[in-house]
Amino acid sequence: MSQITIDAAGIHYTPLNKQIRQAVRDGASEIILKNVMGQRFIGDGLIGSVKIVIHGVPGGDLGMFMKGPTIEVFGNADHAPGNTMDEGTIIIHGASGDATAHSMRGGKVFVRDDIGYRGGIHMKQYLNKRPVLVVGGTAKAFLGEYMAGGLVILFRMKDEEPYAEMGLASGIHGGEIFIRGTVKEWTPGIGSTAQLASSEDIERIKPFIMEFSQYFNVDPSELLNSSYTRIAPVSARPFAGKYTWE
C-alpha cells in the first residue's frame, strides 16, 4: 500500500513506462505522475490494480491493452485513450482526442468534456466483459461505428440542440449508444436505429450516470431526469445480405 511519485518532466515514454512497471512490481498501489507532457502509451499493457494519477497531458494510446489499473488524468488526453483496453478505468478531467475507446473490450472510460472523431469505434463485448464509454461533452462524427458490443453514453452537458454529426453508429452490430436529448434524423448511419430510450433503458445506465457524477462532482439529478435517444443495431449480421457465391 504505497504511493510513489514520478516526475515525468523530460522523460521519454519508454523509460517512463519502465519506471511505472517497476513501481508496480515493487508493490506500489498508487503512482502519481507529475509534469506529464505528451508521453504516449502510459499504462500500455499494464496488468494489476494500481491507480495512476496523471498531472498534465498524456500522449496517445493512454491505457492501451491495459488490464485492471485505474488511470485518472487531471488534464486532457490525446489520441485513442483506452485503445483495445481490457479491464480497468480511465477518468479524464478534460477532453480527449480521436478514436477514444477504440476497439475497447472491457473496462470503463469517463471523459468530462468532449471527445474527437470515431469515439467508441468497434467496441466489442464478450460474456461479462462489456466496455463502457461515458462522455460529459459531445462527440465528433463516426461515434460508435462498427460497434460489436459495449455501451456509449453521451451527456452533451453544454448542448441543447439535437446531436448533428454524421456516421453515427454505421455498421453497428452489437451494443448500444445513449445520447442525452435528441439526434437529427439523418445522423444514424447504415445498420442503426435511433429511438427514444425507455425508462428501463435509463434505469440500466443509471449506475454509470452516478459514477460519472461522482468522479466529476456533477449533480446527477439533471442527467437522471433527462430524456435520451438510444441507438442500437438493426441486426447482428449487417453484411449477411451483401454477397452471393461464385
Added chain:
Amino acid sequence: MIIGSRPARFQVVVDKNQCMLCGRCVENCSYGVFRIEQDGIVTNTRNCVACHRCISQCPRDAITIMERPCDYRSHPVWTAQMKENIFKQAESGKILLGGMGNAAPYPILFDHLVLDACQVTNPSIDPLREPMELRTYIGKKPKQLEYIQTSDGDTSLITELTPNLKLETPIMIGHMSYGAISLNAHKAMAQAVSEIGTFMGTGEGGLHEALYPYQDRMIVQVASGRFGVDVHYLERGAAIEIKIGQGAKPGIGGHLPGEKVCADVSCTRMIPEGSDAISPAPHHDIYSIEDLKQLVISLKEATEWKKPVFVKIAAVHNVAAIAAGIARSGADAVVIDGFRGGTGAAPAVFRDHVGIPIEAAIAAVDTKLRKQGIRNEVSIIASGGIRQSADVAKAICLGADAVYIGTAALIAMGCRVCGTCYRGLCSWGIATQRPDLVARLHPDEAAHNVKNLIDAWTLELAELMGAAGINSIESLRGNRDRLRGYMLDQTMLDVLDVKAIGA
C-alpha cells in the same frame, strides 16, 4: 425474369461394375452428392464441388468426376464463367464472393525465372557432405557492431541487439485464422512448425488454448477487428504481426459470417456466438504512416520490447514506397502478400483484379530498401502463391528473407483447392467448424504431412543452393545474378533487376 438452370459444373459417375456398395462415398460427401437406393449409388451431381473426398475414400476406384460435362458455345470473350457470373448478379444484385486465391489466368512470373547452377569454373557443393546453412533470422540487423575492450583483455559487444526470430528453414506458415480453418488444422500446423523449428501465424482469430503448448512458435496477429487481442495474447506470441492488408483482397476488411462463429470460435475471438466478426477495412487507429508507427510502438511497449513486430501488407502498385515507410515505423519485418494469396472468402473482383504478383513486389521492395540504406531495418517475408521449393529459392534470390506458405500447407493436409471454403462444409475437416468434419482431420497425421512437405522443400532448397555453389542462405538472398528471365520483356526484367536468359 427467370434465367433458368445452368449446366452442372461437375458430373459424378459411379461405375456400377466397380462399386461394391460400401457407402463410404455417401458417408464422406459433406455436400450431399451420394445416396444409396435399391439399384445402387445414386448421385446428385449438381451438389459436387470436386473436393475428391469420395474418390480418396472409394476402395474400388469406382468414382469419376468430370468438369463441365455440358458446354456452352465456346467463345474467347464470353466464357462460361463470365456468363454465369452475370447470371448470378442479374438474379441477386449482389457482390460475388469466392474462396481460395486468384483464379484469373495471369502469367506466373516464377515460371518465367530460371535458377543457376555451377559448371566447371566453380565447383558445386554436395549438401550430403558439406554443411548447408539454411538458418534464417527475422528481425532488425544492426547497421554496425560496436565493441569495447574489457579490463581482462576480452571484447564485449555494446551494440544493443533487437529480438529476432530464429528459423531453421526460411519457410514459415502464414496466417490462417481459427474460424476460417479448424482447430485440428491449426494444431497440425503448430505441431509441424514446432518440430521443424519454424513458425506459423495465428491469423486474426485469437489463440485457442489448445495451442498454448506451441505458443513459442506462433506469430500472433493484430488486425483491424482486434479479435482475441488482449495483453496475454500479445505476451504469448513469439512475434506480433499487424495485418494491414491481404493479397487476396487488398484494401478491404473481412467478415467472418455468423454461421462460423461457434462457441469455441466465439471464445477465442472474444465475441458473442453467432455474431458476424467484422474486420473494418482500415485499422481505425491507423490513418497514416505516423499512426502505424504508433501502433508498432504500442505493441512493443505493451510487451516490454521483447517481441519482434511485423507489418503485413498486400502487394499493391506502390508497395516499395509503402514498405519503406514501414521500415521506418520501428517494425522488424514487412510481410508482403502477393495477389495470388489464398483466402477463405473474398469478393471475386478483388481476388482476381486488385494487387500485383509477389515476385515483382519482392524485387521492388528489396531494391527500394537497399537504395535507401535501410534494408537492415526490416526483414522481408514473402507470401501469396508459393507452390514449390523453386518458388522459395526464387523469392529469396529476388530479395526475400523468408516465405510464408498457406495453401500449400492446406494441400498437404488433403485440401483439393475446390474453392468452397466459405460454405463451411469442408469434407477434409480443414475449412469447417462442424465437429464431425473436423474430426476427420487427425492432428498428428496431418502434422506429419505438413512437416514432410516443409522438410522436403528444405532439402530441395539445400540441393539448389549446393548446385549453385552457395552454402549459406545469406548468399542466396537478393542474389539476382543467379536468376535469369525467360520470355520476359525488358520492362519486367528491369523491375525484377534480372538479366535475360543467355545474357
